Amino acid sequence: MRISIEARPALIESAVDWVSGFIGAAVDKRVAALEQQEAANPLLALHFRETFALEFALANARRYRKSTGRLPMGEEYFPLYSFLLPASRIYAALPPSSQKPYIGRLRDAVNGSFGARPFAYEVSMATHLMGRGWDVEFADYAGAARFDLLARRDAVEVEVECKTTSGDTGRKIHRQEANRLAQLLLPTTQALAEIRGCHRILIVVPDRLGRSNEELEGIAAAVATAVNRKDQADAPQVRVEYMFDGLDPWPEPGDDAMEAISFFEHRFGRTNANLMFHGRSGYSVVAVMIVSAKADSVVDAIAEEAKRPPDSAAAAVLL
Structure with missing residues (x-):
């Protein structure tokens, strides 16, 4: 299979209609639920909008078109349209027997x-492969092989298994739980x-930062x-240490983030940890660091994920 990789604006409408017919209502529902969580805890917004960027873009595009009659343009929507155009063309080019599992995966x-x-x-x-002259067969959806x-x-034939991972892979402190904890720490x-x-404030958990409300509330109480x-x-x-660091100058909100x-x-004597800040410009800052007593295992975890696909007879290539 090869599809056209041409991406003219006039073609976007049909791609949005295509995906909306299958998952439009479901995406609207999920984004509404995420927005409710953001309203309760605004600290989750960045995490959600990074993880579910395509869903937010689609829901927003559908809202915009409903109110204006046209689709929005801009950098926020380019990744969405760049996905929908080839996704819809691939669907149209698949044999009927492969279209159903393809849409099942999308749902x-x-x-x-x-x-x-x-x-x-x-x-x-x-x-990407088609654009460079390769014919691509979606073997997994056809049930012909155990690779993608x-x-x-x-x-030349190359078997390709596609894998993505999260920025939290192998880390003891996950961003969503850290942000949930930050919300509980706000009164303090x-x-x-x-x-x-x-x-x-240094927060040290013995292993992973837990997901349960009970555990996070217990940590907030200890803080x-x-x-x-x-x-x-x-x-x-948890073990919590509070330290008053005096009245020396500290970075202000508008300062360079890396600095x-x-x-x-340097002040905490620890690196590569989760840091959160609360303060008043020119008056105070509260720096909260969350760490685990155990080391992260990012490389090992990513390697395990890369090896997780089912074995096939021939060599697989991970891109």
């Missing part, structure tokens, strides 16, 4: 932990921000205890 992506991103990555790899793509050019950090100076004591607090799931991270990593 499953709407409710997946990483949204449509893994599916879009597979489509982008196929399009079979690419052919001249006498807001109160500290009313006290002039630099305040540091409040340490701040009230102006010392430290220990609980089964701010370096500044506080």
Whole structure:
């Protein structure tokens, strides 16, 4: 199979109509639920909009077209349209027996932990290969093989297994849980921000930062205890240290982000950790660092994910 990789604006409408017919309502529903979570905890917004960028773009494009009669343009929507155009063309070029599992994968992506991103990555790899002269067969959807793509050019055949991963892979502290904890810490950090100076809070969990509300609430309670004591607090799931860092200058919100991270990593004596800030410009800052007592295993975790696809008779290429 080879599809056209031409992407004129006039062709976008039909691609949006195509995907809307299959998952438009489901995407609208999921984005509405994510927006409700953001309203309750604005700190989750960045994480959601990175992880589910395609879903937010599609829902927003559908809203915009409903109110204006036309599709929006701009950098926010380019990744969406770049996915939808080849995805719809691939669907049209597939044999009927492969179209159903292809759409099934698209529908499953709407409710997946990483949204449509893994599916879009597979489509982008196929399009990339086609644009460079390869004929691509979607072997997985045809039930012909246990890998994603079979690419052919001249006498060469390459089996391709497409895998994406998260920025949290192999990390003990995941961003979503860190942001949920930050919301629970707000009463404490807001109160500290009313006290002039630099305040540091170090949170050390024994292993992974838990997902349960009970565990996160327990950590927030331990932080409040340490701040009230102006010392430290220990609980089964956490050790917290509070330190008042004096009135020396500290990075302000508009300062260079990397310099701010370096500044506080030096103050805490730890690197490559989750940092959150609350403060008043020119008056106070509360820096909260969350770390695990155990080291991250990013390389090992990514390697395990790369090896996870089912074995096939021939060598597979991971792009």
